[in-house]
Amino acid sequence: MNLLENHAGKLFVLSGPSGAGKGTICKELLAQTSRDDVQLSVSMTTRSPRVGETEGVSYYYVSKEEFLRRIEAGELLEYAEVYGNYYGTPKQPVLEKLAAGVDVILEIDMQGALKVKENYPDGVFIFILPPSMSELRKRLTGRGTETANAIEMRLGETLKELSYIDKYDYCVVNGQLDEAVSRVKSILTAEHSRVTFTAEELISRYKEEA
Amino acid sequence: MNLLENHAGKLFVLSGPSGAGKGTICKELLAQTSRDDVQLSVSMTTRSPRVGETEGVSYYYVSKEEFLRRIEAGELLEYAEVYGNYYGTPKQPVLEKLAAGVDVILEIDMQGALKVKENYPDGVFIFILPPSMSELRKRLTGRGTETANAIEMRLGETLKELSYIDKYDYCVVNGQLDEAVSRVKSILTAEHSRVTFTAEELISRYKEEA
Numbered sequence: 359m360n361l362l363e364n365h366a367g368k369l370f371v372l373s374g375p376s377g378a379g380k381g382t383i384c385k386e387l388l389a390q391t392s393r394d395d396v397q398l399s400v401s402m403t404t405r406s407p408r409v410g411e412t413e414g415v416s417y418y419y420v421s422k423e424e425f426l427r428r429i430e431a432g433e434l435l436e437y438a439e440v441y442g443n444y445y446g447t448p449k450q451p452v453l454e455k456l457a458a459g460v461d462v463i464l465e466i467d468m469q470g471a472l473k474v475k476e477n478y479p480d481g482v483f484i485f486i487l488p489p490s491m492s493e494l495r496k497r498l499t500g501r502g503t504e505t506a507n508a509i510e511m512r513l514g515e516t517l518k519e520l521s522y523i524d525k526y527d528y529c530v531v532n533g534q535l536d537e538a539v540s541r542v543k544s545i546l547t548a549e550h551s552r553v554t555f556t557a558e559e560l561i562s563r564y565k566e567e568a
Numbered sequence: 569m570n571l572l573e574n575h576a577g578k579l580f581v582l583s584g585p586s587g588a589g590k591g592t593i594c595k596e597l598l599a600q601t602s603r604d605d606v607q608l609s610v611s612m613t614t615r616s617p618r619v620g621e622t623e624g625v626s627y628y629y630v631s632k633e634e635f636l637r638r639i640e641a642g643e644l645l646e647y648a649e650v651y652g653n654y655y656g657t658p659k660q661p662v663l664e665k666l667a668a669g670v671d672v673i674l675e676i677d678m679q680g681a682l683k684v685k686e687n688y689p690d691g692v693f694i695f696i697l698p699p700s701m702s703e704l705r706k707r708l709t710g711r712g713t714e715t716a717n718a719i720e721m722r723l724g725e726t727l728k729e730l731s732y733i734d735k736y737d738y739c740v741v742n743g744q745l746d747e748a749v750s751r752v753k754s755i756l757t758a759e760h761s762r763v764t765f766t767a768e769e770l771i772s773r774y775k776e777e778a
Contacts, residue, residue: 485763490777517774521767528761541761548758551738551751553695557731564727567700 367456368549369399369478371464372542373471374486375516377497379532383486384465386539396546399452399464402434405443418448436466436473447474461546468522475525482549484542485526489533491517577666578759579609579688581674582752583681584696585726587707589742593696594675596749606756609662609674612644615653628658646676646683657684671756678732685735692759694752695736699743701727 372380388398402418404425413419420428425444428434437446447464455462464474464481474481488494491513498509523529528545532538582590598608612628614635623629630638635654638644647656657674665672674684674691684691698704701723708719733739738755742748 491774492777517771520771520774523763523765523767523770526763528758529763530761541757544754544757545761547751547754548738551740551755553733553736553739555733557733560733561727561730564701564730567702 365459367459367461368546369452369456369462369464369474369481370542370546370549371466371471371474371481371483372486373466373468373483373522373526375468375488375494375519376512377494377516378486378488379497379535379538380465380486382535383530383532383538383542384463386535387463387542390539390543394460396461396463397455399447399462401445402428402437402448403443403445405445418451435464435477436470438470449477452478468519472522472525482528482545483526484545485523485529486538487520487529487531489531493533575669577669577671578756579662579666579672579674579684579691580752580756580759581676581681581684581691581693582696583676583678583693583732583736585678585698585704585729586722587704587726588696588698589707589745589748590675590696592745593740593742593748593752594673596745597673597752600749600753604670606671606673607665609657609672611655612638612658613653613655615655628661645674645687646680648680659687662688678729682732682735692738692755693736694755695733695739696748697730697739697741699741703743 372384374380384398388396400414400416400418402420402425404420404422407413407416407419411417422444425437425446428446428448429437433449434446435449435452437444439445447466447470452462452464466474471483475483488497494516495509495513498504498512499506504512530538530541530545582594584590594608598606610624610626610628612630612635614630614632615627617623617626617629621627632654635647635656638656638658639647643659644656645659645662647654649655657676657680662672662674674681676684681693685693698707704726705719705723708714708722709716714722740748740751740755
Protein backbone atom coordinates (compact mmCIF):
# COMPACT_ATOMS: atom_id res chain seq x y z
CA MET A 359 0.00 0.00 0.00
CA ASN A 360 1.24 3.43 -0.80
CA LEU A 361 0.31 6.81 -2.15
CA LEU A 362 -0.21 5.45 -5.64
CA GLU A 363 -1.52 1.95 -5.16
CA ASN A 364 -4.47 1.38 -7.42
CA HIS A 365 -7.03 0.33 -4.85
CA ALA A 366 -9.62 -0.99 -7.27
CA GLY A 367 -9.34 -4.64 -8.25
CA LYS A 368 -9.02 -5.79 -11.85
CA LEU A 369 -10.79 -8.54 -13.73
CA PHE A 370 -8.36 -11.08 -15.17
CA VAL A 371 -9.87 -13.49 -17.68
CA LEU A 372 -7.91 -16.73 -17.98
CA SER A 373 -8.86 -18.63 -21.04
CA GLY A 374 -7.46 -21.11 -23.52
CA PRO A 375 -8.00 -24.47 -25.16
CA SER A 376 -9.00 -27.53 -23.18
CA GLY A 377 -5.91 -29.26 -21.80
CA ALA A 378 -3.83 -26.09 -21.65
CA GLY A 379 -4.23 -26.20 -17.89
CA LYS A 380 -6.04 -22.96 -17.10
CA GLY A 381 -7.92 -24.62 -14.23
CA THR A 382 -4.72 -25.88 -12.61
CA ILE A 383 -3.09 -22.46 -12.99
CA CYS A 384 -6.11 -20.74 -11.36
CA LYS A 385 -6.13 -23.21 -8.47
CA GLU A 386 -2.41 -22.74 -7.82
CA LEU A 387 -2.66 -18.96 -8.21
CA LEU A 388 -5.42 -18.82 -5.59
CA ALA A 389 -3.42 -21.10 -3.29
CA GLN A 390 -0.48 -18.68 -3.51
CA THR A 391 -2.45 -15.48 -2.92
CA SER A 392 -4.66 -14.09 -0.18
CA ARG A 393 -8.46 -13.97 -0.55
CA ASP A 394 -8.09 -10.28 0.29
CA ASP A 395 -6.19 -9.81 -2.98
CA VAL A 396 -7.51 -12.35 -5.47
CA GLN A 397 -10.76 -14.31 -5.76
CA LEU A 398 -12.31 -16.57 -8.35
CA SER A 399 -15.49 -15.46 -10.09
CA VAL A 400 -18.44 -17.66 -9.13
CA SER A 401 -20.73 -18.78 -11.95
CA MET A 402 -24.51 -18.91 -11.91
CA THR A 403 -26.33 -22.02 -13.12
CA THR A 404 -29.81 -23.47 -13.52
CA ARG A 405 -28.62 -27.02 -12.88
CA SER A 406 -29.20 -28.59 -9.46
CA PRO A 407 -26.47 -28.53 -6.84
CA ARG A 408 -24.49 -31.75 -6.56
CA VAL A 409 -23.40 -33.36 -3.32
CA GLY A 410 -20.59 -31.35 -1.76
CA GLU A 411 -21.32 -28.18 -3.71
CA THR A 412 -22.03 -24.94 -1.86
CA GLU A 413 -24.27 -22.04 -2.91
CA GLY A 414 -22.15 -18.95 -3.61
CA VAL A 415 -18.92 -20.95 -3.67
CA SER A 416 -19.35 -23.67 -6.30
CA TYR A 417 -22.13 -21.80 -8.09
CA TYR A 418 -25.05 -19.49 -7.53
CA TYR A 419 -28.07 -21.75 -8.13
CA VAL A 420 -31.14 -20.14 -9.68
CA SER A 421 -34.27 -21.24 -11.53
CA LYS A 422 -34.44 -21.09 -15.30
CA GLU A 423 -36.98 -18.23 -15.03
CA GLU A 424 -34.63 -16.24 -12.83
CA PHE A 425 -31.70 -16.92 -15.19
CA LEU A 426 -33.68 -15.75 -18.23
CA ARG A 427 -34.77 -12.64 -16.32
CA ARG A 428 -31.11 -11.86 -15.62
CA ILE A 429 -30.17 -12.29 -19.28
CA GLU A 430 -32.96 -9.86 -20.20
CA ALA A 431 -31.84 -7.36 -17.56
CA GLY A 432 -28.22 -7.48 -18.81
CA GLU A 433 -27.01 -8.76 -15.46
CA LEU A 434 -24.63 -11.38 -16.89
CA LEU A 435 -21.14 -10.81 -18.29
CA GLU A 436 -21.62 -13.93 -20.43
CA TYR A 437 -23.75 -17.05 -20.48
CA ALA A 438 -24.19 -20.28 -22.41
CA GLU A 439 -26.68 -23.12 -22.57
CA VAL A 440 -25.18 -26.60 -22.21
CA TYR A 441 -27.43 -29.67 -22.50
CA GLY A 442 -30.49 -27.72 -21.39
CA ASN A 443 -28.84 -26.01 -18.42
CA TYR A 444 -27.73 -22.39 -18.34
CA TYR A 445 -24.35 -21.27 -17.03
CA GLY A 446 -23.21 -17.67 -16.77
CA THR A 447 -21.18 -15.05 -14.96
CA PRO A 448 -23.25 -12.59 -12.90
CA LYS A 449 -21.86 -9.08 -13.16
CA GLN A 450 -22.80 -7.72 -9.73
CA PRO A 451 -20.60 -9.96 -7.51
CA VAL A 452 -17.64 -9.28 -9.81
CA LEU A 453 -18.13 -5.50 -9.62
CA GLU A 454 -18.51 -5.67 -5.84
CA LYS A 455 -15.22 -7.55 -5.44
CA LEU A 456 -13.42 -5.13 -7.76
CA ALA A 457 -14.77 -2.16 -5.80
CA ALA A 458 -13.51 -3.78 -2.60
CA GLY A 459 -10.00 -3.87 -4.11
CA VAL A 460 -10.03 -7.59 -4.85
CA ASP A 461 -8.79 -8.90 -8.20
CA VAL A 462 -11.23 -11.32 -9.79
CA ILE A 463 -10.09 -14.30 -11.84
CA LEU A 464 -12.53 -15.64 -14.39
CA GLU A 465 -11.62 -19.02 -15.87
CA ILE A 466 -13.56 -19.53 -19.06
CA ASP A 467 -13.48 -20.91 -22.60
CA MET A 468 -12.69 -18.64 -25.55
CA GLN A 469 -16.30 -18.11 -26.66
CA GLY A 470 -17.18 -16.97 -23.13
CA ALA A 471 -14.12 -14.76 -22.90
CA LEU A 472 -15.14 -12.95 -26.10
CA LYS A 473 -18.56 -12.16 -24.62
CA VAL A 474 -16.93 -10.91 -21.40
CA LYS A 475 -14.71 -8.67 -23.50
CA GLU A 476 -17.80 -7.12 -25.13
CA ASN A 477 -19.46 -6.53 -21.76
CA TYR A 478 -16.39 -5.59 -19.75
CA PRO A 479 -13.59 -4.35 -22.04
CA ASP A 480 -11.55 -3.18 -19.01
CA GLY A 481 -10.77 -6.81 -18.22
CA VAL A 482 -7.25 -8.14 -18.77
CA PHE A 483 -7.36 -11.11 -21.12
CA ILE A 484 -4.78 -13.87 -20.71
CA PHE A 485 -4.56 -16.79 -23.13
CA ILE A 486 -3.18 -19.99 -21.61
CA LEU A 487 -1.45 -22.20 -24.16
CA PRO A 488 -0.06 -25.73 -24.10
CA PRO A 489 3.69 -25.91 -24.73
CA SER A 490 3.10 -27.90 -27.94
CA MET A 491 0.49 -29.92 -29.78
CA SER A 492 2.32 -33.16 -28.93
CA GLU A 493 2.25 -32.27 -25.23
CA LEU A 494 -1.45 -31.41 -25.50
CA ARG A 495 -2.08 -34.80 -27.17
CA LYS A 496 -0.23 -36.48 -24.29
CA ARG A 497 -2.30 -34.62 -21.67
CA LEU A 498 -5.63 -35.39 -23.34
CA THR A 499 -4.62 -39.04 -23.82
CA GLY A 500 -3.55 -39.21 -20.16
CA ARG A 501 -7.06 -38.23 -19.05
CA GLY A 502 -8.31 -41.48 -20.61
CA THR A 503 -11.77 -40.02 -21.23
CA GLU A 504 -11.67 -39.84 -25.03
CA THR A 505 -10.79 -42.19 -27.90
CA ALA A 506 -7.68 -41.54 -29.99
CA ASN A 507 -9.93 -40.41 -32.83
CA ALA A 508 -11.84 -37.98 -30.65
CA ILE A 509 -8.56 -36.57 -29.39
CA GLU A 510 -7.24 -35.98 -32.92
CA MET A 511 -10.48 -34.18 -33.81
CA ARG A 512 -10.17 -32.07 -30.69
CA LEU A 513 -6.55 -31.19 -31.55
CA GLY A 514 -7.73 -30.02 -34.96
CA GLU A 515 -10.32 -27.84 -33.21
CA THR A 516 -7.68 -26.47 -30.86
CA LEU A 517 -5.50 -25.33 -33.75
CA LYS A 518 -8.46 -23.38 -35.12
CA GLU A 519 -9.26 -21.96 -31.70
CA LEU A 520 -5.77 -20.47 -31.46
CA SER A 521 -7.05 -17.77 -33.82
CA TYR A 522 -8.76 -16.20 -30.79
CA ILE A 523 -5.31 -15.04 -29.64
CA ASP A 524 -5.87 -11.71 -31.44
CA LYS A 525 -8.40 -10.74 -28.77
CA TYR A 526 -6.04 -11.28 -25.86
CA ASP A 527 -3.59 -8.96 -24.09
CA TYR A 528 -1.19 -11.62 -22.83
CA CYS A 529 -0.33 -15.23 -23.48
CA VAL A 530 1.25 -17.66 -21.07
CA VAL A 531 2.56 -21.04 -22.16
CA ASN A 532 1.86 -23.67 -19.53
CA GLY A 533 4.91 -25.89 -19.82
CA GLN A 534 6.10 -25.82 -16.21
CA LEU A 535 3.16 -25.06 -13.89
CA ASP A 536 5.25 -23.05 -11.40
CA GLU A 537 6.68 -20.87 -14.14
CA ALA A 538 3.25 -20.30 -15.70
CA VAL A 539 1.71 -19.33 -12.33
CA SER A 540 4.60 -16.99 -11.59
CA ARG A 541 4.14 -15.38 -15.01
CA VAL A 542 0.42 -14.84 -14.39
CA LYS A 543 1.27 -13.30 -11.02
CA SER A 544 3.73 -10.96 -12.73
CA ILE A 545 0.97 -9.90 -15.11
CA LEU A 546 -1.28 -9.09 -12.14
CA THR A 547 1.49 -7.04 -10.50
CA ALA A 548 2.39 -5.22 -13.73
CA GLU A 549 -1.24 -4.37 -14.44
CA HIS A 550 -1.49 -2.79 -11.00
CA SER A 551 1.62 -0.73 -11.81
CA ARG A 552 0.06 0.83 -14.91
CA VAL A 553 -0.34 4.58 -14.97
CA THR A 554 -4.08 4.92 -14.50
CA PHE A 555 -4.24 8.44 -13.11
CA THR A 556 -3.62 11.89 -14.52
CA ALA A 557 -0.65 14.08 -13.72
CA GLU A 558 -2.99 16.41 -11.82
CA GLU A 559 -4.19 13.57 -9.60
CA LEU A 560 -0.63 12.47 -8.92
CA ILE A 561 0.60 15.95 -8.07
CA SER A 562 -2.32 16.66 -5.76
CA ARG A 563 -1.76 13.36 -3.91
CA TYR A 564 1.89 14.25 -3.32
CA LYS A 565 1.02 17.83 -2.37
CA GLU A 566 -1.58 16.74 0.18
CA GLU A 567 1.01 14.72 1.95
CA ALA A 568 3.91 17.21 1.66
CA MET B 569 12.25 -20.71 -23.69
CA ASN B 570 9.32 -22.15 -25.57
CA LEU B 571 7.32 -22.05 -28.76
CA LEU B 572 6.10 -18.54 -28.03
CA GLU B 573 8.91 -16.84 -26.23
CA ASN B 574 9.52 -13.42 -27.68
CA HIS B 575 13.20 -13.71 -28.48
CA ALA B 576 13.82 -10.03 -29.12
CA GLY B 577 14.79 -7.90 -26.14
CA LYS B 578 12.87 -4.83 -25.07
CA LEU B 579 14.04 -1.39 -24.08
CA PHE B 580 12.92 -0.42 -20.58
CA VAL B 581 13.38 3.23 -19.70
CA LEU B 582 13.61 3.84 -15.96
CA SER B 583 13.14 7.44 -15.11
CA GLY B 584 11.93 9.67 -12.33
CA PRO B 585 12.83 12.59 -10.11
CA SER B 586 16.19 12.83 -8.39
CA GLY B 587 16.09 10.98 -5.07
CA ALA B 588 13.40 8.51 -6.17
CA GLY B 589 16.12 5.87 -6.33
CA LYS B 590 16.10 4.81 -9.98
CA GLY B 591 19.87 4.22 -9.88
CA THR B 592 19.63 1.93 -6.87
CA ILE B 593 16.75 0.00 -8.45
CA CYS B 594 18.74 -0.47 -11.70
CA LYS B 595 21.81 -1.66 -9.80
CA GLU B 596 19.80 -4.17 -7.78
CA LEU B 597 17.85 -5.33 -10.85
CA LEU B 598 21.10 -6.04 -12.71
CA ALA B 599 22.51 -7.85 -9.67
CA GLN B 600 19.44 -10.12 -9.64
CA THR B 601 19.41 -10.93 -13.37
CA SER B 602 21.81 -12.50 -15.84
CA ARG B 603 23.78 -10.38 -18.36
CA ASP B 604 22.28 -12.74 -20.97
CA ASP B 605 18.84 -11.36 -20.11
CA VAL B 606 19.27 -7.74 -19.02
CA GLN B 607 21.96 -5.13 -19.58
CA LEU B 608 22.32 -1.43 -18.84
CA SER B 609 22.54 1.00 -21.73
CA VAL B 610 25.99 2.64 -21.93
CA SER B 611 26.08 6.39 -22.53
CA MET B 612 28.43 8.28 -24.84
CA THR B 613 30.23 11.38 -23.60
CA THR B 614 32.73 14.00 -24.68
CA ARG B 615 34.14 14.39 -21.20
CA SER B 616 37.45 12.72 -20.32
CA PRO B 617 37.50 9.32 -18.64
CA ARG B 618 38.05 9.47 -14.88
CA VAL B 619 40.28 7.12 -12.93
CA GLY B 620 38.64 3.70 -12.69
CA GLU B 621 36.26 4.24 -15.61
CA THR B 622 36.32 1.83 -18.56
CA GLU B 623 35.56 2.56 -22.23
CA GLY B 624 32.32 0.79 -23.28
CA VAL B 625 31.37 0.03 -19.66
CA SER B 626 31.26 3.38 -17.84
CA TYR B 627 30.84 5.38 -21.07
CA TYR B 628 31.82 5.44 -24.71
CA TYR B 629 34.34 8.31 -24.89
CA VAL B 630 34.38 10.35 -28.10
CA SER B 631 35.57 13.76 -29.24
CA LYS B 632 33.18 16.68 -29.50
CA GLU B 633 33.48 16.54 -33.31
CA GLU B 634 32.51 12.86 -33.33
CA PHE B 635 29.60 13.52 -30.95
CA LEU B 636 28.27 16.35 -33.12
CA ARG B 637 28.63 14.13 -36.21
CA ARG B 638 26.49 11.47 -34.47
CA ILE B 639 23.82 14.00 -33.56
CA GLU B 640 23.71 15.09 -37.23
CA ALA B 641 23.53 11.47 -38.41
CA GLY B 642 20.62 10.69 -36.05
CA GLU B 643 22.67 8.04 -34.26
CA LEU B 644 21.63 9.06 -30.74
CA LEU B 645 18.39 8.17 -28.94
CA GLU B 646 18.81 11.33 -26.87
CA TYR B 647 21.56 13.72 -25.82
CA ALA B 648 22.15 16.73 -23.64
CA GLU B 649 24.90 19.26 -23.04
CA VAL B 650 25.92 19.68 -19.40
CA TYR B 651 28.55 22.30 -18.46
CA GLY B 652 30.15 22.14 -21.91
CA ASN B 653 30.25 18.34 -22.15
CA TYR B 654 27.88 16.24 -24.22
CA TYR B 655 26.19 13.11 -22.93
CA GLY B 656 23.93 10.85 -24.99
CA THR B 657 22.61 7.36 -25.71
CA PRO B 658 23.95 5.80 -28.91
CA LYS B 659 21.25 3.87 -30.74
CA GLN B 660 23.33 1.13 -32.36
CA PRO B 661 24.55 -0.73 -29.22
CA VAL B 662 20.98 -0.71 -27.87
CA LEU B 663 19.55 -2.17 -31.08
CA GLU B 664 22.28 -4.83 -31.19
CA LYS B 665 21.50 -5.96 -27.64
CA LEU B 666 17.76 -6.07 -28.36
CA ALA B 667 18.36 -8.13 -31.50
CA ALA B 668 20.47 -10.54 -29.43
CA GLY B 669 17.46 -11.07 -27.14
CA VAL B 670 18.81 -8.96 -24.29
CA ASP B 671 16.59 -6.44 -22.50
CA VAL B 672 18.18 -3.04 -22.21
CA ILE B 673 17.66 -0.79 -19.20
CA LEU B 674 18.12 2.91 -19.73
CA GLU B 675 18.27 4.99 -16.56
CA ILE B 676 17.65 8.59 -17.41
CA ASP B 677 15.99 11.84 -16.32
CA MET B 678 12.53 12.79 -17.58
CA GLN B 679 13.71 15.20 -20.29
CA GLY B 680 15.93 12.46 -21.73
CA ALA B 681 13.17 9.86 -21.46
CA LEU B 682 10.86 12.07 -23.52
CA LYS B 683 13.44 12.29 -26.31
CA VAL B 684 13.94 8.51 -26.21
CA LYS B 685 10.20 8.10 -26.54
CA GLU B 686 10.22 10.24 -29.70
CA ASN B 687 13.06 8.23 -31.21
CA TYR B 688 12.08 4.77 -29.95
CA PRO B 689 8.34 4.64 -29.14
CA ASP B 690 8.52 0.83 -28.71
CA GLY B 691 10.30 1.33 -25.42
CA VAL B 692 8.53 0.59 -22.15
CA PHE B 693 8.54 3.67 -19.94
CA ILE B 694 8.62 3.22 -16.18
CA PHE B 695 8.35 6.17 -13.79
CA ILE B 696 10.08 5.64 -10.45
CA LEU B 697 8.50 7.66 -7.65
CA PRO B 698 9.44 8.40 -4.05
CA PRO B 699 6.88 7.11 -1.51
CA SER B 700 6.15 10.67 -0.39
CA MET B 701 7.51 14.20 -0.50
CA SER B 702 8.54 13.99 3.16
CA GLU B 703 10.53 10.80 2.46
CA LEU B 704 12.14 12.49 -0.58
CA ARG B 705 13.08 15.47 1.64
CA LYS B 706 14.66 13.04 4.11
CA ARG B 707 16.66 11.29 1.38
CA LEU B 708 17.94 14.51 -0.15
CA THR B 709 18.84 15.89 3.28
CA GLY B 710 20.62 12.60 4.08
CA ARG B 711 22.94 13.10 1.11
CA GLY B 712 24.24 16.23 2.81
CA THR B 713 25.17 17.83 -0.53
CA GLU B 714 22.61 20.63 -0.60
CA THR B 715 21.38 23.33 1.73
CA ALA B 716 17.89 23.13 3.20
CA ASN B 717 16.86 25.98 0.90
CA ALA B 718 18.20 24.25 -2.20
CA ILE B 719 16.36 21.08 -1.16
CA GLU B 720 13.05 22.93 -0.78
CA MET B 721 13.52 24.45 -4.24
CA ARG B 722 14.30 21.03 -5.64
CA LEU B 723 11.17 19.54 -4.04
CA GLY B 724 9.12 22.25 -5.71
CA GLU B 725 10.72 21.30 -9.02
CA THR B 726 9.99 17.62 -8.36
CA LEU B 727 6.29 18.32 -7.86
CA LYS B 728 6.21 20.02 -11.27
CA GLU B 729 8.18 17.18 -12.86
CA LEU B 730 5.53 14.70 -11.77
CA SER B 731 3.47 16.03 -14.68
CA TYR B 732 5.65 13.88 -16.97
CA ILE B 733 3.77 10.82 -15.64
CA ASP B 734 1.34 11.11 -18.59
CA LYS B 735 4.06 9.90 -20.94
CA TYR B 736 4.79 6.72 -18.99
CA ASP B 737 3.37 3.20 -19.20
CA TYR B 738 4.04 2.16 -15.62
CA CYS B 739 4.87 3.72 -12.30
CA VAL B 740 6.66 2.09 -9.41
CA VAL B 741 6.85 3.68 -5.99
CA ASN B 742 10.21 3.09 -4.39
CA GLY B 743 9.30 2.73 -0.73
CA GLN B 744 10.87 -0.66 0.00
CA LEU B 745 13.73 -1.30 -2.45
CA ASP B 746 13.12 -5.08 -2.67
CA GLU B 747 9.46 -4.58 -3.44
CA ALA B 748 10.21 -1.93 -6.07
CA VAL B 749 12.80 -4.15 -7.78
CA SER B 750 10.43 -7.10 -7.74
CA ARG B 751 7.73 -4.91 -9.29
CA VAL B 752 10.06 -3.78 -12.08
CA LYS B 753 10.98 -7.44 -12.71
CA SER B 754 7.26 -8.29 -12.94
CA ILE B 755 6.85 -5.55 -15.53
CA LEU B 756 9.70 -7.06 -17.59
CA THR B 757 8.10 -10.52 -17.38
CA ALA B 758 4.63 -9.23 -18.22
CA GLU B 759 5.90 -7.25 -21.20
CA HIS B 760 7.47 -10.44 -22.56
CA SER B 761 4.10 -12.18 -22.15
CA ARG B 762 2.29 -9.68 -24.36
CA VAL B 763 0.63 -11.00 -27.49
CA THR B 764 2.99 -9.66 -30.14
CA PHE B 765 2.25 -12.10 -32.96
CA THR B 766 -0.71 -12.73 -35.23
CA ALA B 767 -3.04 -15.71 -34.99
CA GLU B 768 -1.57 -17.02 -38.27
CA GLU B 769 1.95 -16.96 -36.84
CA LEU B 770 0.80 -18.75 -33.71
CA ILE B 771 -1.09 -21.45 -35.59
CA SER B 772 1.78 -22.08 -37.98
CA ARG B 773 4.23 -22.41 -35.09
CA TYR B 774 2.03 -25.02 -33.44
CA LYS B 775 1.39 -26.80 -36.74
CA GLU B 776 5.11 -27.04 -37.55
CA GLU B 777 5.70 -28.85 -34.32
CA ALA B 778 2.59 -31.07 -34.40
